[in-house]
Amino acid sequence: MPDFFSTAIAHPNIAFIKYWGNRNNELNLPASGSLSMNLGALTTRTMVRFAPSLAADSLILNDAPAQPLALERVSRFLDRVRELAGTPYHAVVTSTNNFPTGAGIASSASAFAALSLAATTAIGLQPDEASLSRLARYGSGSACRSVPTGFVEWLPGDTDADSFARTIAPPGHWDLVDCIAILHSKHKPVGSTAGHRLADTSPFQPARLQGAPTRLAVCRQAILDRDFNTFAKIVERDSNLMHAVMMTSIPPLFYWEPASLELMKTIPAWRAEGLQVCYTLDAGPNVHVLCLSKDVPEVKKRLEPFPQVQRVLVSPPGGAVQLVTD
Numbered sequence: 001m002p003d004f005f006s007t008a009i010a011h012p013n014i015a016f017i018k019y020w021g022n023r024n025n026e027l028n029l030p031a032s033g034s035l036s037m038n039l040g041a042l043t044t045r046t047m048v049r050f051a052p053s054l055a056a057d058s059l060i061l062n063d064a065p066a067q068p069l070a071l072e073r074v075s076r077f078l079d080r081v082r083e084l085a086g087t088p089y090h091a092v093v094t095s096t097n098n099f100p101t102g103a104g105i106a107s108s109a110s111a112f113a114a115l116s117l118a119a120t121t122a123i124g125l126q127p128d129e130a131s132l133s134r135l136a137r138y139g140s141g142s143a144c145r146s147v148p149t150g151f152v153e154w155l156p157g158d159t160d161a162d163s164f165a166r167t168i169a170p171p172g173h174w175d176l177v178d179c180i181a182i183l184h185s186k187h188k189p190v191g192s193t194a195g196h197r198l199a200d201t202s203p204f205q206p207a208r209l210q211g212a213p214t215r216l217a218v219c220r221q222a223i224l225d226r227d228f229n230t231f232a233k234i235v236e237r238d239s240n241l242m243h244a245v246m247m248t249s250i251p252p253l254f255y256w257e258p259a260s261l262e263l264m265k266t267i268p269a270w271r272a273e274g275l276q277v278c279y280t281l282d283a284g285p286n287v288h289v290l291c292l293s294k295d296v297p298e299v300k301k302r303l304e305p306f307p308q309v310q311r312v313l314v315s316p317p318g319g320a321v322q323l324v325t326d
Contacts, residue, residue, distance in 0.1 A: 004089070005049035006122035007325070010113035011038040011318035012099070012106035013145045014178050014288050016223075016235045016280065017216045018242040019154065021199030021209070028141040029163050031199070032212035034154045035219050036145045039178055040171065040318025044110035046095040048118040054090035061095050077112065077139045078119060084135075085123040093119075099313060100185040106146070106282060108192065112139030113146035113321045121323060132321070133164035141196070149320035151223055153216075171317035174226045175293040180313040181303050183259050183285045190253055192283045198249040208241045228292065232271060232278030235290065236264075239280040246283070257285040259308035270302065 013036040021031040057075045059066040066074070078091055093115065101107045116136040120127055127135060129148060136143035144164055145152045150171040157163030199205050215238050222231035246253040256264075260281060267279045267289060277291045277299055291299045296314060303312050 004051070004122045004124070005047060006118045006323060007045065007047040008114040008116075008118040008121070008321055009043050009045050009324050010110040010117070010146045010321040011040055012042050012044070012110040013038045013142065013152065014106065014280065014290075015142065015145075015282060016231070017212070017219050017238050018282075019141055020196060020242045020245060020283075021205060022141070022196050023156075025197055027160050027163075028137045029160070030141055030154065030156045031205075032209050033156045033216050034142075034145070035168075035216060035223070036142070036152050036154070037176065037178070038146060038150060038152065038171070038318035038320075039106075039315040041315035042097075042099040042105065042110070042313065042318075044095060044097050044107065044114045045324070046093065046111065046114035046118050048091050048093050048115065048122045050087070050089040050091045050119075050122055052089055054092065057090045057093065059093045059095070062097060062101060073139070074115065077115065080135070080138055081119045081123060081125070084120075085125055087123060089123070091119070091122075100182065100286075105180060105284070105286060105313075106142055108140035109142040109146045112136045112143035115139060116143070116147070117321045117323060129320075130164045130166070133166075134160065137163065140193070142192075147321050150317050153220065167320075168220060169223060171319055174223065174317070176317060177291055177293050177296050178313075178315045179289040179291060179296060179299050179303060180315070181263060181287040181289055181306065182310045182313060183257055183287070183308050185310065195246065195249075195253055195283055198251070198253065199245055201250040202245040202248040204241070204248055205245050208245055211241075228276045228278075232276070232290075235280050236268070236278050243281065253283075255281070255284050257308070259306070260285045260287055263287045263289070263303075263306065266306075275299070 019034040133147040151169040
């Protein structure tokens, strides 16, 4: 029998209103909704080849055999795809990122979004966007947000069926740009999957969740209105709240580095001077510095000489996961 293969590209996303903590860890049903933007300049390219001759799954990540835990995670995900398709075939998965992996830039989001489309296409399935988003969620919760295009909202839902992401505005809606100050490129010691399971051990998580719907509504409207000042304040507040939960979980998670905190103190001062800029951090030390496209040269000029900033990645809004031809 012939092999079945397909290749897909997906973008990581930066969350404006964060996802941290689950109502159901097995299904990755989030404790609250979230909002994000796909990062068009950053990509994960994933090829999946199913073959009757394969005795087990294999994973090549950035041109090297993946660690056993990463392979196990991918195999569990492929088991779900095999169940949907009714086939026992194993697969070779080859995936490459053009940005640091496991460093708080949502590499798992783009990885499982790309894997979802490549695997389902290779095996002969044709899920619609909502179904693909739900499937990606099993691999990594935030991966569901990398399936649709542009500015995206993840609906938390009540069940597996209604927890998926949808576009609230296309990439061209707002010329927002993410200037990512890379402080560390190495894989973080505690990944987001483990961190989500610790969220409920923080005494601050209930208060964070109670205010989440209001913050989400404010941020959504700010995006739709292209209201940067309102957007900046709510995004920074939501980021700080998530990290407060991380730092007070048991055991605590400290993702910030001294340079992260210094940038978090400096960026609001730049905004007070009149520069339209704000910050947010995911589960890692690297600082996402959001601004309008016209201000990118000035923001880069200020970030690049900043102590411990290794480089600055710049990305406008990005599109949906898509198939590509090798």
